[in-house]
Amino acid sequence: MLPFFPGLLTGLSLIVAIGAQNAFVLRQGLTGRHVPPVILTCIAVDVTLILVGVAGIGTIAERAPLVLDLLRWGGVAYLTWFAVRSFRAAASPTGLDAGRASSAGRRSVISATLAVSLLNPHVYLDTMVMLGTIANQHGPVGRWAFAAGACVASVSWFTALGLGARKLSGRLSRPSTWRWIDASIGVVMLGLAAMLALGG
Template sequence: MTYLPLLEGFGMGASLIMAIGAQNAFVLKNGLQGRHRLPIALCCALSDMLLIALGVAGVGALIAASPLLLQVVRWAGVAFLVCYAVAALRRAWRGESMSLDGRDERSLAVVLLTTLAVTWLNPHVYLDTVVLLGSLAARYPGEGRYLFGVGAVCASFLWFFALAYGARLLAPLFTKPAAWRVLDVGVAAILLALAWGLVSGA
């Protein structure tokens, strides 16, 4: 049995999951603040595992074959990305979210709902995990496609836990209010670029 599908799945999964977006920005910010790191990382990784499993099972091909469904996902994604970008710009303007003391006024339920929102309302999650990874997995016959999926899932778990817990290494930098403003402005710029890519059909 060859492990090439496993390695390729890990590599492709990592390259897609590590791209900066709303989900990674959320995990990074809460990791910097020491807020609910374990449940956030676990929620993101398990969500990816489910989406990748759907892709490997062939759901991605069904989505790609439905122009109407793709349009719905596309425009819902544009609205989500723009709203999240505006929220980031407001935080940058007001100078919010600058505390790294680990205190969190939000309940775990609210944090998990927000995590699910930035994961499942982001159209790139479906395009990357279900459609793209599902299509790549379909190239392998038999158990090869499942090994590809396992590799992608392993990359997801490794990335989200590394991001959530490794973010604290950057904590000294983010004791400066200007650093939070730069982060929020950068996140907003990336999200608006992603939204424009969806609008323009890129």
């Protein structure tokens, strides 16, 4: 189960970065309106994309190994860019602005959650291609332990953010908090890039 821990760390590193989805979950959590459905929707989308990505990249690896090698080097470039972006964000940190939470009904809130989760093209690159590529470096069996770690990261983060929003909002609004978060993400991304480059 050793690949579980890299999966957990990678999943958290990709998901914690400031984005529309996190801001939306935080906004809903601050008012306590429809929080469980929002959390469950985000988790369902994330876990589905992770599993599809790992399975899909695994199939490609078995049928067209050259494509996996191209994805690996593309992943090195992407992770390096992600690290640079994180270090730049750490140099000029901003807080996570919760804004004003929606007062819409449950169905509308779930629709909005799906929109912020699925209409961002980066979610497919991060969750499906990137996690799938890294997971498959651990072999046919290890990739699923890696995927399990990434899924646990998703469940843990969205649950903590949604249910702990009122307590977390003060800290997440501080630029100093995000300076450390972004710097840490940058270090992790560089480490993952090195791991991919070495084929490990």
